[in-house]
Amino acid sequence: MKENNIKKSKKISIKNLVTVIVFLILIGGFTICSFLKQDTDFSETENRVLTEKPEISAEAIFDGTYTSSYQEYVRDQFPFRNVFVALRNYCESFLNKTEINEVLICNDDYYIESHKRGNYESELADINRLALGTFCNRYKEILGTEHISAMIVPTAQSVMTNKFKPGMYAYNQEEYLDKIKETVGEDIFINTKDVLSEYNEEYIYYRTDHHWTTYGAYIAYREWAQKKGIEAYDMEDIAIREISNDFLGTINSKLNMSMKKDTIVEYTIKNVTFEIDYNMGLEQKDNFFYEEYLAKKDKYSYFLGGNPGLVDITSSNKNGKTLLIIKDSYANCIAPVYSANFEKTYIIDLRFFNMSIDSFIDENEVTDILVLYNADSFAGDKYVKRIK
Amino acid sequence: MVFSDLLFLFRFLPIVLLIYFIAPKKLRNGILFFSSLVFYAWGEPVYVCLMLFSTLVDYVHGRLVYRFKNNGELKKAKIVVASSMIINLGLLGFFKYVDFFIGSVNSVFGNSIEFLNVALPIGISFYTFQTMSYTLDIYMNNEEPQKNIINFGAYVAMFPQLIAGPIVQYRTVANELRSRKENIDDFALGVRRFILGLGKKVLLANSTGAVWTEIKNLPDADLTVAGSWIGIICFALQIYYDFAGYSDMAIGLGKMFGFNFPVNFDYPYLSKSVTEFFRRWHISLGKWFRDYVYIPLGGNRKGLLKQVRNIMIVWFLTGFWHGAAYNFILWGLYFGILLVIEKLFLLKLLNKINGAFAHIYALFVVLIGWVLFEFDSMNAMGRFFSCMFGFGGFSLCNDYTLYLLINSAAVIVIAAVGSTPLPKLIADKILMKINSKEILSAIAENIVLVIVFMICLFYLVAGSYNPFLYFRF
Numbered sequence: 001m002k003e004n005n006i007k008k009s010k011k012i013s014i015k016n017l018v019t020v021i022v023f024l025i026l027i028g029g030f031t032i033c034s035f036l037k038q039d040t041d042f043s044e045t046e047n048r049v050l051t052e053k054p055e056i057s058a059e060a061i062f063d064g065t066y067t068s069s070y071q072e073y074v075r076d077q078f079p080f081r082n083v084f085v086a087l088r089n090y091c092e093s094f095l096n097k098t099e100i101n102e103v104l105i106c107n108d109d110y111y112i113e114s115h116k117r118g119n120y121e122s123e124l125a126d127i128n129r130l131a132l133g134t135f136c137n138r139y140k141e142i143l144g145t146e147h148i149s150a151m152i153v154p155t156a157q158s159v160m161t162n163k164f165k166p167g168m169y170a171y172n173q174e175e176y177l178d179k180i181k182e183t184v185g186e187d188i189f190i191n192t193k194d195v196l197s198e199y200n201e202e203y204i205y206y207r208t209d210h211h212w213t214t215y216g217a218y219i220a221y222r223e224w225a226q227k228k229g230i231e232a233y234d235m236e237d238i239a240i241r242e243i244s245n246d247f248l249g250t251i252n253s254k255l256n257m258s259m260k261k262d263t264i265v266e267y268t269i270k271n272v273t274f275e276i277d278y279n280m281g282l283e284q285k286d287n288f289f290y291e292e293y294l295a296k297k298d299k300y301s302y303f304l305g306g307n308p309g310l311v312d313i314t315s316s317n318k319n320g321k322t323l324l325i326i327k328d329s330y331a332n333c334i335a336p337v338y339s340a341n342f343e344k345t346y347i348i349d350l351r352f353f354n355m356s357i358d359s360f361i362d363e364n365e366v367t368d369i370l371v372l373y374n375a376d377s378f379a380g381d382k383y384v385k386r387i388k
Numbered sequence: 389m390v391f392s393d394l395l396f397l398f399r400f401l402p403i404v405l406l407i408y409f410i411a412p413k414k415l416r417n418g419i420l421f422f423s424s425l426v427f428y429a430w431g432e433p434v435y436v437c438l439m440l441f442s443t444l445v446d447y448v449h450g451r452l453v454y455r456f457k458n459n460g461e462l463k464k465a466k467i468v469v470a471s472s473m474i475i476n477l478g479l480l481g482f483f484k485y486v487d488f489f490i491g492s493v494n495s496v497f498g499n500s501i502e503f504l505n506v507a508l509p510i511g512i513s514f515y516t517f518q519t520m521s522y523t524l525d526i527y528m529n530n531e532e533p534q535k536n537i538i539n540f541g542a543y544v545a546m547f548p549q550l551i552a553g554p555i556v557q558y559r560t561v562a563n564e565l566r567s568r569k570e571n572i573d574d575f576a577l578g579v580r581r582f583i584l585g586l587g588k589k590v591l592l593a594n595s596t597g598a599v600w601t602e603i604k605n606l607p608d609a610d611l612t613v614a615g616s617w618i619g620i621i622c623f624a625l626q627i628y629y630d631f632a633g634y635s636d637m638a639i640g641l642g643k644m645f646g647f648n649f650p651v652n653f654d655y656p657y658l659s660k661s662v663t664e665f666f667r668r669w670h671i672s673l674g675k676w677f678r679d680y681v682y683i684p685l686g687g688n689r690k691g692l693l694k695q696v697r698n699i700m701i702v703w704f705l706t707g708f709w710h711g712a713a714y715n716f717i718l719w720g721l722y723f724g725i726l727l728v729i730e731k732l733f734l735l736k737l738l739n740k741i742n743g744a745f746a747h748i749y750a751l752f753v754v755l756i757g758w759v760l761f762e763f764d765s766m767n768a769m770g771r772f773f774s775c776m777f778g779f780g781g782f783s784l785c786n787d788y789t790l791y792l793l794i795n796s797a798a799v800i801v802i803a804a805v806g807s808t809p810l811p812k813l814i815a816d817k818i819l820m821k822i823n824s825k826e827i828l829s830a831i832a833e834n835i836v837l838v839i840v841f842m843i844c845l846f847y848l849v850a851g852s853y854n855p856f857l858y859f860r861f
Contacts, residue, residue, distance in 0.1 A: 031403075169787045
């Protein structure tokens with residue numbers, strides 16, 4: 001040992017010199033890059049505003065907000081951030097992990113979010129289920145059982161299990177859906193799990209996004225129509241148009257890895273025309289679509305332009321019936337089809353709608369109600385309880 | 389600030405290294421002191437005053453003790469030592485334990501004294517122990533006090549070991565504070581140690597920790613017997629890599645600045661008894677309690693009964709040091725009792741039987757210890773224990789558990805193998821073979837370091853999951 005040291009002290013070991021230089025280049029290089037890099041205001045992949053450089057003030061330093069937001073700032077604005085996130089995930093999959101960031105990496109290029117049991121057995125999940133029960137019971141009396149439906153749709157984790165790799169597991173949302181079915185009653189609950197599962201070899205959920213495809217939504221629509229005695233539009237009645245084939249959705253954003261792109265399709269009913277009013281006079285159109293989103297990351301917002309609080313639709317189908325859809329974004333892609341079955345359709349997103357639901361239904365002489373959510377957002381939405 | 393953060397790696401460290409090595413030697417302790425204050429104040433802008441106060445107290449007390457002792461005024465020296473202990477333990481008692489005491493008083497007497505909700509200052513358990521060791525060393529071991537307050541401040545606040553140890557006794561770095569020679573070879577050793585420590589923390593501790601967090605929070609319907617064992621094994625690996633990784637980073641940084649900190653972990657999971665485990669686990673803390681509590685109480689020199697008493701006192705305190713909660717006391721007493729039993733007869737038995745059995749025994753009792761350590765709610769602890777041992781109606785295994793195992797198998801295996809000396813042995817063998825070709829070994833070793841560093845960087849950028857477990861203590 002001692003001998004070794006003496007040898008070393010004679011000349012500096014090349015190995016050690018290289019180690020020191022490499023280390024200094026690594027920490028110094030990234031530091032300089034990070035100082036020189038222009039700040040990005042908004043991250044489209046994450047769909048959020050990135051932290052800006054905080055301003056120094058005595059107050060901010062003493063209460064600790066300056067230091068913590070500066071830390072946040074360095075992290076958010078780090079050079080090559082998106083690439084590094086992707087590389088991290090490639091390292092994870094190199095270690096044979098097939099669940100990364102609560103996303104299952106499945107066969108056939110499917111990436112499926114896996115929400116855990118806790119989301120469905122939370123207090124909020126129960127509150128929402130009971131609120132829906134109360135709501136359905138009330139309007140069952142007023143409108144009649146056949147005029148009210150609750151369609152809580154399983155997400156891909158409980159339908160596309162055929163794409164799972166061997167041994168893969170995700171919580172089965174059916175447990176929660178069964179509880180909802182019991183609460184609202186079998187006549188009102190639309191069971192979409194079984195029919196969607198029948199079709200799971202087809203393209204009914206996006207591979208890189210948490211939504212179902214328009215086709216998946218259409219299958220559920222047919223199930224609803226059949227149960228409610230409504231004549232569903234056939235494929236022949238529908239004009240199908242592919243509007244994008246380079247869609248990379250929210251699950252892609254979560255992992256940033258390279259994925260096979262999704263295709264978005266629009267369904268419109270031939271021979272039915274619409275007059276549509278968005279957000280009480282904010283905008284009038286004759287269709288449901290917002291072309292401008294096709295150039296952006298968030299292409300699903302092509303349908304309804306995101307999540308407007310209230311959409312008021314008048315169709316050329318003068319049958320005197322009025323439908324109210326209380327929904328999350330799962331309804332957006334299929335809204336054109338439902339609306340064609342009614343003379344008036346109101347689409348409400350409770351997150352952005354402040355009026356009393358009861359008086360709205362009363363004033364607008366609603367004849368039919370559809371509550372349409374995916375299981376995941378239904379269990380975790382803070383606004384659902386307002387329908388109670 | 390913590391080491392495994394972009395802010396530390398790409399702001400603080402390069403800037404401090406630059407200033408430190410540009411500056412003339414006599415300014416370097418001052419630079420270290422000042423940058424350590426920035427390091428600390430980054431997370432605790434107000435509590436930094438507390439640390440400065442503790443520094444000042446022991447600076448003054450140390451000099452007084454030395455003077456009184458040299459003048460033969462032992463009584464006065466004793467009083468000063470006592471005063472230092474009271475102030476330091478008072479700080480620790482107030483900032484770490486006051487709410488625990490209030491809670492205990494309330495539950496025993498049924499009062500409802502309001503909690504003070506004191507936030508725990510980071511690293512207080514570490515730096516108060518260091519400053520106490522300084523005054524005690526002067527009294528007990530005739531160490532010379534540090535006359536220069538900047539040098540003393542650099543010792544107490546030194547950012548590499550400030551918030552999570554190793555607990556550096558003053559005498560181990562006294563000479564280096566006065567004069568040290570920073571050099572390329574030591575710096576390179578430091579870089580190696582630091583990057584490997586970073587890897588332990590960011591790659592292994594966080595990955596095994598994620599598995600444990602998932603299992604710990606499973607509802608009854610998902611938790612299984614097999615899952616609970618996988619979980620606690622992952623926690624054992626997490627806490628080892630978290631802490632050993634941090635110690636490695638601290639030792640590595642110390643080397644870069646020319647300091648030699650003591651080793652803190654020595655493959656603890658190789659142990660074949662609890663006695664051995666704690667010779668290999670958090671060595672600097674064990675040494676602290678041995679030097680300043682166990683030996684002053686008489687150690688093993690005053691008969692078996694006193695020795696048993698001393699062991700139990702030390703382990704009660706060790707447990708309580710880890711946190712102001714009953715489960716930590718329980719954890720300490722649990723190991724205290726095991727150590728006593730081993731001392732009385734078990735150790736002899738363990739030496740006789742097959743090493744594999746001794747090893748299984750040690751791992752088993754340590755894993756049980758980690759359950760005590762991890763759950764501060766007695767209900768949650770009880771639930772977890774009953775699951776581990778097949779009570780409470782938990783199923784043996786299910787698809788979820790199997791998938792968790794499949795998904796994390798590679799990480800667990802790597803982490804488990806990494807907790808033995810095997811990787812080091814293999815690396816040494818390979819390096820021996822190519823050592824004759826210096827260029828080749830330089831390339832090979834440095835490529836490995838760069839890869840580890842870059843992967844850590846990917847994980848740091850990607851993850852906000854980066855809590856340091858040892859912050860609570």
